Structures are given as structure tokens and as C-alpha cells.
Amino acid sequence: MEQWKKNLAVLWIGQFLVMGGMTMIMPFMSLYLQSPRIGMTNEHEIATWAGIIFAGNFVTSFLFQPLWGKLSDKYGRKMMLLRSGFGMAVVMVLMGFATSPWHLLLLRMVNGTISGFNPAAVSLVSITTPKPKMGFAMGTLQSGGIAGTIMGPFLGGLLADAVGYRPIFYLTGVSLFAASTLAYFVVKETFDRSAAAAKPQLSVIAGFRQLSGVPQLMALFAVTFLLQFAMIGPNPLMPLYVQKLHGTSVNLAFWAGFVSSAAGITNMVAAPLLGRLSDRIGQERVLGISLVGAALLFIPQAFAGTVWQLLLFRLLQGCFLGGLIPSVNALVRRFTPDGMEGRAFSLNTSMLALGNMIGPIVGGLISGWTGIGGVFLISAVLFLVNALWVRQTLVSRQARKPDAV
Structure with missing residues (x-):
């Protein structure tokens, strides 16, 4: 092998x-x-x-x-x-x-x-x-x-x-x-420590400033943040939403857990398939289509009339979500200057953690004003805005990888 x-x-x-x-x-x-x-x-x-x-x-x-x-x-x-x-x-x-x-x-x-x-x-x-x-x-x-x-x-x-x-x-x-x-x-890695040590040692802040000067990376970090924000935000409220749709306490915990994990199930299956597809048609295209598809499938979740409808929309959405993180990671690697890959992926993980922190808080506040349906709709809008941003920075400019530093 x-x-x-x-x-x-x-x-x-x-x-x-x-x-x-x-x-x-x-x-x-x-x-x-x-x-x-x-x-x-x-x-x-x-x-x-x-x-x-x-x-x-x-x-x-x-x-x-x-x-x-x-x-x-x-x-x-x-x-x-x-x-x-x-x-x-x-x-x-x-x-x-x-x-x-x-x-x-x-x-x-x-x-x-x-x-x-x-x-x-x-x-x-x-x-x-x-x-x-x-x-x-x-x-x-x-x-x-x-x-x-x-x-x-x-x-x-x-x-x-x-x-x-x-x-x-x-x-x-x-x-x-x-x-x-x-x-x-x-696990094996080819890493030349002497060559890495010979490069200018930028501080964490200076490294962030350099990476933030790459507009493609900022758009990709935003995708990671919004993905966690939009998926984690409704989760604490999902049992209440399922209870409202289910109309009975029988098997409520089972249905709440099933609905919450439904997108993850299809995400797991779709991720390798969409990753392979992106190798053929381009990660930018798969990322853009996945963002729009995931955004559109937030909308019917806000108006679901039964648990089965909500479950179906979550399963379908997971298929599009499976194209996001693999495409983001591949594109982060492409647009990151050589020798700064670790910083770039760590910043991407920081955006993921930020989404985990802010998502449930903001989701709870929004649901207090509009109900949980409003959380889904706002997530849809944010995904569509991000899709336009990605198109502008990755597709329209036909961007190339920056010169190595």
C-alpha cells in the first residue's frame, strides 16, 4: 500500500x-x-x-x-x-x-x-x-x-x-x-526541520495577518464557521421542535436523536463521493453547489409539518453538507503559502470552535424572537451570502495559489 x-x-x-x-x-x-x-x-x-x-x-x-x-x-x-x-x-x-x-x-x-x-x-x-x-x-x-x-x-x-x-x-x-x-x-511525514527553522519565524498575529491577506482563505474560513454555526445552532432546540411536530411523548427521545443525527449520516456517506467528484470537476464547483443546496434545504425545515418531513429534509441536506468540509480543506491547502499549512488548518479549526460556541447562543436568542423556524431561515440566508462570497473570490477571479514564502 x-x-x-x-x-x-x-x-x-x-x-x-x-x-x-x-x-x-x-x-x-x-x-x-x-x-x-x-x-x-x-x-x-x-x-x-x-x-x-x-x-x-x-x-x-x-x-x-x-x-x-x-x-x-x-x-x-x-x-x-x-x-x-x-x-x-x-x-x-x-x-x-x-x-x-x-x-x-x-x-x-x-x-x-x-x-x-x-x-x-x-x-x-x-x-x-x-x-x-x-x-x-x-x-x-x-x-x-x-x-x-x-x-x-x-x-x-x-x-x-x-x-x-x-x-x-x-x-x-x-x-x-x-x-x-x-x-x-x-504514519510517515517528510518534513525538513532545518529548512523550516531557516524560514522567518512569524508570530501568531503576523502569520494571521499574512493569511488574512489571501481573500480566498477568508471566504473558506467563513464557510467553516457558518457550517458549524448553522448546524449546531438549532441542535439544542431540536427536541422541542420534534416534540411540537410529533405531538406525543411516545418515543420522543428516539425521534429527537434520529432527526439531530440524520444530516450526519448522509454527510458521512456523501463526503468521500463528493470528494472524488471534486477531483474531477474542481473543488470550487462542488463547494458552490453544496453551499446553495444546503441553504435551500434549510427553508423547508422551517415549515415542516411532520417529523417525517423534517427527517427527509435533514437527510437530503446532509448530502450537500458532505461536499463542504472536504472541499474547504482541499482549497485551503491550495491557497495557503507553502510552509504555512499548519497555521491555515489551525485557524480553520478555530473558526469551527467559534461556530460551536456562538451557534447555540445565537440560535437560542433568535428562536426566542422568531421560533426555531427563524433559525433555519437565517441559516439559509447566511449560507447563500457565503455562496456568493465564495463565487466572487474563488470562481470569478479564477484565483491562483499565492507565491510561497
Whole structure:
């Protein structure tokens, strides 16, 4: 097997385990706070702490990703990958020993600080994959993360009932350690540290200024932010929307979970296929079509009359969403000056974390004024505006990759 295929296969497993591990603990976080060892009892305090603990990871991730991106360009992507993987494995095990909500919050913030497996994996795959296979590789890698995101909550719920809450943290830590160890022995990267060290060492801010001068990258970062913003924003409200459409409490939790994960299911299937298609017809074209298609499918979700209609629209939308992140990652690689790939992908991950933070807050505020239907409609408008921006910067200008620095 060619080395780039080995890298892709191992990092797919890593993406699956990392995203699965991160989402596995979320279904029972509020219940974990009520466990005897932590012992919280006030329902309002539990809900407040659960939200703060969930957000803590994204706050520090948003702040520290650019730093890891700089170090990635200086010392290599594989080193940053292993730093993140082994570090998160230790943090996840320590969460199993927490005795107060403050412990969990601190550890979640530490986890966000040292995270970076995803941008390092994407950057590493982008560097080692032949250009004609870039779309396929990015789509395949994306499917691993989506699969983990879908399966994580499901497996977390099953394991919580079977073995309790604390062992899940230990199992997740062991899984992350195993994935990082596999990457250590199998993943290969050609990286010349002496050449990287000889280049001018820009600060994080100076690096951001240089990348922000590339209009194509700004448009692509906006796609990443809006994707998370639009998909995460309605999620906390989805059970209420499903309850309104379902009209009964029978199997309500099942339907709420199914509807919430529906777009992820088709996204996982479509991502490698659209990635392969983008290698033939161009990532810009697939990205533009996917943005418009996803935007249009937000609209009927706002006016769905039954759960089945909502489910159908979410499934169809996932097909278009599968063309977004792989195309963005491939285009980020194309338009990033040589030697700054780590910074670019880390900034892209910061935009993802920002969407995770702001989406639920803004979604809740908008729904208070317009109902959840308004959240879908505003997301549609934002996606269409972004599609025009992408067309202007990537397609109309027929932009070329900037000169290497």
C-alpha cells in the first residue's frame, strides 16, 4: 500500500476515535454531575454547569489552535498530532477521577488547550496525498470524524447503562492512546526541520495577518464557521421542535436523536463521493453547489409539518453538507503559502470552535424572537451570502495559489 493511503487509513481511525470520544461523554454529562462522587442535586445548577463545561473546551480550543498551527509549521504535523492525541488520552482518564464540577471544567479547558488532532491530521494528509487524489482523501478523512460524531453519543449511552459513567472516560483515554500509538508507528511525514527553522519565524498575529491577506482563505474560513454555526445552532432546540411536530411523548427521545443525527449520516456517506467528484470537476464547483443546496434545504425545515418531513429534509441536506468540509480543506491547502499549512488548518479549526460556541447562543436568542423556524431561515440566508462570497473570490477571479514564502 502506498504511504499516503496508510496515512489516510490510520488517521481515519484516529479521527473516528477522537470525535467519538469527545461526543461519547456528552449524553450523560448532566447525569455524571449527579453521580455520588460529584453529588450535585440542584437541577438548575446542574444544567448551568453542564453548559459551561461543554463550552469550556471550545473556548480554549479557539484561542490556542493558532499557536499549535505555528509550531506545526516549525516542528512538523506528526509531532503536533502525537502531542494532541497522547495529551487528550491523559486528560480523558483524569476526567474519570473528577470529584467536583470545577475539576471537569478545568480538564475540559485543558483538553481544548492541547487539542489539535484534527487540524494536524488534515494538514498531514494534505501534504502527503497526491494532488489528483486530494478531494477523495479529504472526503474520506471527513467521513471518519462524522462517523465518530454519530456513533459517539450512541455508544456513550449504551456504555453508561452497561458499565457506569467513570469507566467510559478510561475506555476513551485508552482508545485515544491506542490511536496515537498506531499513528506513531505507521504514519510517515517528510518534513525538513532545518529548512523550516531557516524560514522567518512569524508570530501568531503576523502569520494571521499574512493569511488574512489571501481573500480566498477568508471566504473558506467563513464557510467553516457558518457550517458549524448553522448546524449546531438549532441542535439544542431540536427536541422541542420534534416534540411540537410529533405531538406525543411516545418515543420522543428516539425521534429527537434520529432527526439531530440524520444530516450526519448522509454527510458521512456523501463526503468521500463528493470528494472524488471534486477531483474531477474542481473543488470550487462542488463547494458552490453544496453551499446553495444546503441553504435551500434549510427553508423547508422551517415549515415542516411532520417529523417525517423534517427527517427527509435533514437527510437530503446532509448530502450537500458532505461536499463542504472536504472541499474547504482541499482549497485551503491550495491557497495557503507553502510552509504555512499548519497555521491555515489551525485557524480553520478555530473558526469551527467559534461556530460551536456562538451557534447555540445565537440560535437560542433568535428562536426566542422568531421560533426555531427563524433559525433555519437565517441559516439559509447566511449560507447563500457565503455562496456568493465564495463565487466572487474563488470562481470569478479564477484565483491562483499565492507565491510561497
